[in-house]
Amino acid sequence: MSATAAGIGGLALVVVTFNRSGYLRGLLESVAALDPAPERVVVVDNASTDDTAAYLDSAAAGFPVPLTVVTLTENTGGSGGFSAGIQAALELGAQWLWLMDDDVEALPGAVAALGKWTGTYDCIHGRRYDEAGNPFFWQHRFIPLLGVHVPVRGNVFRDSAAFETNVGCFEGMLISAGAVRAIGLPDPRYFINGDDEIYGWLASLNHKVAYVNDFVLRKVRPQKQIDLGIRHLNDSSDLSRFCAMRNRGHTAGYLRSHGRFNRAGFAAGTLLTAAKELLRLAAVEHRFSGAGALWRGWRESRAILRDAAWQPMPPLSGPSGPAVPRDPETGRMVL
Numbered sequence: 001m002s003a004t005a006a007g008i009g010g011l012a013l014v015v016v017t018f019n020r021s022g023y024l025r026g027l028l029e030s031v032a033a034l035d036p037a038p039e040r041v042v043v044v045d046n047a048s049t050d051d052t053a054a055y056l057d058s059a060a061a062g063f064p065v066p067l068t069v070v071t072l073t074e075n076t077g078g079s080g081g082f083s084a085g086i087q088a089a090l091e092l093g094a095q096w097l098w099l100m101d102d103d104v105e106a107l108p109g110a111v112a113a114l115g116k117w118t119g120t121y122d123c124i125h126g127r128r129y130d131e132a133g134n135p136f137f138w139q140h141r142f143i144p145l146l147g148v149h150v151p152v153r154g155n156v157f158r159d160s161a162a163f164e165t166n167v168g169c170f171e172g173m174l175i176s177a178g179a180v181r182a183i184g185l186p187d188p189r190y191f192i193n194g195d196d197e198i199y200g201w202l203a204s205l206n207h208k209v210a211y212v213n214d215f216v217l218r219k220v221r222p223q224k225q226i227d228l229g230i231r232h233l234n235d236s237s238d239l240s241r242f243c244a245m246r247n248r249g250h251t252a253g254y255l256r257s258h259g260r261f262n263r264a265g266f267a268a269g270t271l272l273t274a275a276k277e278l279l280r281l282a283a284v285e286h287r288f289s290g291a292g293a294l295w296r297g298w299r300e301s302r303a304i305l306r307d308a309a310w311q312p313m314p315p316l317s318g319p320s321g322p323a324v325p326r327d328p329e330t331g332r333m334v335l
Contacts, residue, residue, distance in 0.1 A: 008115040010095025010177070013038040014088075016081030016170075017102040018046040021055045026220060030105035032064050036112055040066040040092060044085040047075045068092065077191030077243075082170055086185055090316070095177050099170045099196075103221035104128065110216035114174050117162065117214075122207035123200065124174040126216030136219055139211060142167040142201045144260040146269030147251050149197055157213040164210050168200020172217050179207045184313035189250055193243040198254050205258065234284065238293040241277050245297025248273065249304025257312045270298070 013031060017024045024043070031041060041063065045052050053071070060067040070088045072081065082099055089097055096118065100106075110126065117124050128136040139156045140149040142165075149167045156163035168175075170186075173196065183202045186195050203209050248270050255261040274294055281290050304310060 008036075008096050008111060008118055008174075009039075010093060011038045011040075011098060011111065012089040012092065012094035012096070013041045013098045013100060014044070014082065014085035015041065015100050015102055016044045016046060016078055016085060017048065017052060018075055018081075019048045019050045019052065020102050021048070021050050021052045023103045023220060024052065025055060025059075027100070027102055027105055028059055028063070028067075030107075034106055034108065034111055036115075037065055038098060038111065040068065040089075040094070042068045042070060042085050042089045042092070044070045044072065044081040044088075046077070046081045047072050076188055078170065079186050079190040079192065079195035080188035082195070083185040083188045086180060090177060090180065097175050097177065097180060099173045099175070100217070101171045104171060104217045104219050107216055107218060113214035113216055114212075117210065117212050118174075118176075120208065121162070121210045121212075122176045122179040123168065123203045123209040125169055125209075125211045126172055126174070126214050127212070128172060128217040128219055129215060130219050131222045133218075135215075138169060139163065139165075140167050141165055142197060142204075143269070144201070144255055145262050145265035146272065147248065147255060147261075147266045148269040148272055156211065161213040162210045163212075164208065166201050166204035166209055168196045168198075168203060168209065170196035170199075171219075173200070175203065176207075179203050181316040182206060184315050187250060187313045190247050191243055193240050194247040194251055198251055202254065234280075236277070236280055236285070238290045241281075241290050242293040242297040244273055244277060245270075245294050246300040246304070248298075249301035249307075250310075252301075252305055253310045254312055270301075274298070 015024070015027065028041070031037065043056060045056060056069045060069060068088060070084050072084060076084070078101070086097055086099075098114075114124055114126055125138065128138065130136045137151070139152045141152055142149045152163075183199065186199050200209055252261055252266055255266070277294055278291065281288055
């Protein structure tokens with residue numbers, strides 16, 4: 001059965017990977033077994049140094065749908081990877097884009113489950129299981145006053161199978177090409193952390209964004225976590241902590257560009273962000289050595305806030321966006 005039969009014509013799966021060929025293999029095997037399946041798969045190799053390139057060469061040869069590899073010459077993080085992958089998928093004619101990290105697997109029936117919502121919403125998030133097989137917590141709203149997303153308590157599906165929200169997650173977001181062209185590409189300046197959050201908010205300004213009660217993915221990478229009652233708090237990295245604080249500057253820029261920036265409220269949101277990261281260090285990772293990354297990130301965010309030349313990512317003109325160059329020998333897209 002094709003994706004079109006499930007109501008998702010022109011569906012492209014966009015995966016970003018970096019040095020995790022084992023997880024990538026499991027994901028692509030799960031995608032190859034889907035029925036209906038995406039019409040094509042675009043994998044962005046974020047300058048991996050392991051055997052990812054060799055694996056993708058072998059996988060592409062026998063994959064059941066066209067598999068396009070975009071090879072980046074440097075690691076641009078998740079945000080840069082999704083920016084490049086979306087650009088390539090649009091050039092290839094995608095009408096819907098299913099965005100995915102490499103450490104998840106697609107569940108049977110996922111495309112059909114999401115397809116029933118594409119007539120109602122332009123940006124859709126299905127549910128996920130964690131590595132242990134438990135429902136993965138993801139039910140948030142973005143609060144522009146604070147510039148952060150906050151958890152929504154209770155069962156958001158108690159009265160409806162769709163929970164309308166205004167925040168995004170690139171670990172499974174399904175978004176229409178029309179919405180992408182109106183927003184522009186994901187902002188590579190984020191590198192990681194917060195890029196999908198603001199992308200979902202930007203989508204919600206003119207399009208419907210929803211979290212739907214259909215399980216479509218399973219996370220396979222184990223993470224340390226604690227249960228805070230209204231949400232789970234996972235382990236992280238110093239790079240992610242640094243970006244969480246540094247990217248506050250970029251988020252402020254987007255809020256300003258839409259007339260939603262409140263200096264006092266945003267400062268309170270920055271304190272909340274720092275407090276959450278310190279709690280993560282103390283309660284989940286049992287260390288405080290990562291606190292310096294928060295300080296460095298905050299200092300860089302201040303420089304971004306003062307940058308009078310800062311501009312948001314522009315909308316895309318034309319049906320496919322800018323062309324992606326190809327390697328003349330391998331045929332791979334190269335950025």
